[in-house]
Amino acid sequence: MTDNCIECDVAIIGSGFAGSLIAKELSQTPPIRGNRLRVVVLEAGAGVQPNINDYLKRFYTASIKVPESPYPPALTEPNGKLIGPANIAAGRPTSRTLSHSSWKDLKQAYLDQTDSKLPFKSTYERLAGGTSHWLGQTPRLVPHDFQMSMYRKDLPDWPINYKTLSPYYDKAEAELGVSGDVEEQSFCDISFSKGYTYPMPRIPPSVFDQDASNALAQLTADETNFLGMGKPVTALRLRSLPAARNSQPYRNRRACAGNTNCIPICPIQAKYDPTITLSEATNGGAKLIDHAVANEILVENNLVSGINFITYKGDAGPQTGTGCIKAKVYVIAANGIETPRLLLMSKNGGRTPNGVANSSDMVGRNLMDHPQYVTWGLLPPSSKPAYPYRGPLITSAIGDLCDGPFRATRAAFRVSFGNEGWNFVVGGGAFGADPHVTTLDFVNGMNSSRLNTRAVSQLASDNSALFGAGLAETLRDLISRQFRIAFACEQDPDPINRVTLSTVTDALNLPRPKIAYDISDYTKQGIVTAVRLKRLIFKKLGATKLDFTERAAGDPAGFDEKIDDQLEQLTYGGAGHVMGTYRMGDPKTSVVDSWQRSHDHQNLYLVGSGTFPTVGTANPTLTLSALALRTAENIVAFFKSHA
Amino acid sequence: MRELPKQRHDDRSDATRLEPESFVSRRRMLAGTVATTAAAAVAPIAGAAYAAGPDVSSPQDMMAFLLLSAALAGVHVVNLAPEFSQDIKKDILDQDPGVDPINVKNDYFRWINAHDSTSSFGKLLQIAKDNRQSGINIIAAVNASDDSAKFLARSIVLLWYLGSWYEPADLKANAATPGTRAVTPSVVVSSKAYTQGLVWQIVGAHPMGYSNLQFGYWSRDPNDPNDAVQNSNFGVITATIP
């Protein structure tokens, strides 16, 4: 290690949501004793681009438009051959490597899941801006989410409550630019600061949202008893989901034009992504070093003394050199898998054999996602069509079921109503995406979608292959009635679900993450209730006989449950939420405190959704952003008080 | 979409616009892919052999391609070639396909030519020329032709609908057993092609990632209840629904 280290006040590893927010806060802090804080951000992947021409072109020309499709590093060579993760310098898990033939194949999958019971299905990006492919939903956690011991004694409480976090939620919503309505979001005990309004008015609901809400407006207590809410539920209200998506011009960005492409990339940047905040941070003096992979955290005398990193060029390497960074405060913001990976990799020549910041042995443990139970169907010919592929991907959800006495025995869930038809669900995801699959069925006499039967298509024969007006009309009729509904379930923490280090490496010779993952009965019972709710919703929509939900053959996440005498083949998808792996709480059983500061090392902060002890049902981005802003405050206080 | 594309382009207001007889009203254009019967009594072009192969710069070949595509896709020619307008005094094959700013028809013609490994494109164009009176006859003739032509025709429809190319051989393999559930490989022709895919228009939407609509449109019905079906977006895009 050379003495030619970069010196600064705060070193931030990772330029995603948490890293960029902290970088911006610190770089805009007024001088402390005459000096501004010098902030350096290391980013493993590509830097900020002058425009999104390349990303969008990659997306448009991708034959499989998965969340990672616009972003580097490239997934395939020009001839279509998959690039193996051993040959990529800063790799990441991808949706294309979650099939039953690939998820345990180390030549294809970045994550080593060879010893995992069930697949961890969420993916992320590693480049400036972090997981910019996010959908943009920004609901808050509800008050009881922070206090799950009230339902189950064995569950940990957060060392911070909703009330304390609330002003940081306000601040995060302003920074991200959230559209929402206070009255509409005041459910499950959520309250807002006095006089608070969201930065922008809510995104209006889609036509299907409105129709579904009408269909669910009159329910009987008997019908909804199974939800275990502890009180009669006679209506299920669809509420607009708060989202970091402009409904008005906001900070020089355009309002949403309904490109229906939030995942993976908004062509007009109406959806917030962290490059916006990162650019403000660098405009304020923070320095960004891209293509720099941190590979060891150095510890001396119980404090972090430096971070080593490897530089490389291109997408896949080769390595071009090494470097190190010395700061007074270090922030690891590399996400819920890469952060524990870095901590565990840092052995300090054997002085920290279990990794850095790991006296609790909790680093990497309690890996959690929001397993998604996804259902899809056709609206009956007699009702108004669903009009998919219009508007943002999701505009409304049922949130009121996210809390209740039932949490003692089964996981809670939120119900989202998609605006993208059967885009990613058609045929259980096994044959490609829609509308391609449905179109192909009726041109080529196939039936991947299961729509090409007389009963459904109302055509003269099964497996019709059409040309002409008949083709256009059939597609118009069927596709405009497609809808999908997803149930995002809470997962409870289990120390057996964890991130460790694999023996296989990436192109920089660093050990790739190894995953052990399973979902508990608690979560499975949440999914079971979701199935019952699905049946009720489909019934109210008139779609009971038009339920096309299926599980792809060989789906590694599959499990079967008998529900009301009906055997259901179930599965779950990943929500893209990577949580729990360096949780906050008390020093014995957790890694950081409520400021996200390591219990073991006073000058080390670990930020992001890895600090969540429990996960509720809300998308984690807003909460991790609020926590990051609170952490920034703590860091500033640290500098103010230290001479 | 407007009536009479050519006429709308000039700068004069409706009051002063001339209406030459040679331009066909939209209503008549919607009545099929070809001119009305008055101009339709034309015999098939006999014994046309494609020594040189289909030629993108030949207006006749392009018109045949547009007729073929319109018939197979069930979409009006003017959606495939937005600058197309019809002079009923001339045979349909002698019309001017026009040049529009996007001009995806030329991209597709070239692509099909380049990927036509069984030399069936010429055959399909001939079918279109021989049956240019009737879209239904074009479809029947395509369905009756050999597999190479038939599956190329399917590739062409998918190209217009999705902007992606599915090899005829892959389509044939997956069609061998009716009702197959399988992945069919494809390649996106270009960014432009993806944004011009027709299936999205047909369902009243837009390609994911390419909306030219405005904030809030999704909370409103895509169709004006005032519009009769043939005037609705769908009616305008497609040929007459029998």
Place this chain on the structure above:
Amino acid sequence: MRFNGPNRTELAIAVGLIWLLMFPAQSTAQTAATPATTQVGLQCNGTRLLDPFNGSLAGPNLPAGLLPIDASVKDKILKSGLPCQENVSTGAQGDLAGVESVGLENLQRGFDFYSWRTFIALNSPADGTPIDSASTQADTPTRWEDMNNFKQLLDVMLPADLQPPRWPTDLNGMTAERERLMPKECRDLHRQMPDRMIVKMIEESFNEPFKTGPLIDQNGHYAVFDILMNRQMFKYIMDHHLNTKAGQMSGANSDLLVDFPPGQNSGAEFGAFMLKVSWKILTDGEAATKNFHMRKALVLMPPGADRPCVPETLGLIGFHAVHKTATRPQWIWTSFEHSKNVPDKDEVAASKLVGPYNFFSVKCQADCPAVNATPPTPWDPDPALRLRFRKDDSFKSQIVRETPLTDAAKNMNAIFHNMLPSNSVWQNYMLISTQWPSEFACASLHSHVPGAPAPGTDFIKQPDMTCSPAPTFMANSTLETYSQGDVPLASSSCIACHGNAVGFQKGASAPKPGQMHLNQSDFTFMLEKAQ
């Protein structure tokens, strides 16, 4: 500003064109408010005028014998004034135009001709002198720079304590309003030299749209951008209270379909017109070459603790002119640039560089900055450096035009350069292209039955928003420097991008069946600048 009566009547042509009438009020300070006329500000010429040039301009070479342009033709065109609308044709119906073999090229030619006429008319001297007069200099104030004709956006979207903006028709009134809005930092300098142009900077004055980055010239200075509107746009904004955020959000506006008045030949209506210009800070040496249209100016730096008011000589380098017409409700988008801004990529590849360029170094070797890269951060101007980007001038943008001009645009440029005097400063300016909505069978999800929607529906009858603009992409190397390209939505296209412009109307987020609930702002981002 004098009214040049006799000269101009001499030039009236047989068809009886309506001449550009300059507003006669300014001759003496004692003149009372001028008699009201039906139209204020710029007048336009409502006579249809197609280009008279023989032969096709679409090919690589100009038709033989076309140049030089005959003197009488030249006169007619240079003095034809500001077009009220585009005059274009596909060539059917016996029009003069129609010499191009492709309808699209015919129309493009018509639009390009209209664009040059507009450019000439707007850049003609404000005092009414013809643009080709011997007395017209590089620094002669132009019509669009005259406070009677165009007003800067920032003088309309004022902070609450300075509202409402005023645009009187008399010189005294206009001067008083200018004084009222004079920034205090500039007052002293303004008094010393009252004729200087005032440019008040905000972020968008140095940072390109959507914060894509600033542009730094070969002297290490920021390029400066400004936005202006004409009286018709101003009137519409004031009539509908769109000049404040609160006004836009008021109940009265929740169902407003923002619809700026269109220009049209019939009635010689000018319609709404907006300008976006880019300026380069000229050194004394550069000013002496008289290769730029230039103005002495006071540039107020962007908001911050310290806002120096910097006297500079500004040279015009980019000119977006946008005109709404009755037949083009998506507006017509024209762009001109200084000919020496940047080389295009073909020229770079062939090493056919004819420097010096304003934003490209031909001298740099291995140390050339990356082509079309944004400057290093931080981007905000440092008040201590005034309008220099870095103290050591260590960064200069290296910009290349990604899409070379079409032959048709180059030929139209050659024709107009031939018509202008050889020593005119306007020889240094060229048309990039004109983007216009072709309305060719676009993805139109709108009603086809004209008239109001039936009660109980909220179906919106809007003009098609993007509808196959021609050309599909267009970028000015100084104003859309970093978004050049041909990727849909990501790369610069005037109409595609401006189609997303919205204001602050409230109703759009809480749609009620049967009500309109719009917030589109008719292709302008100006409304979102309301405070």
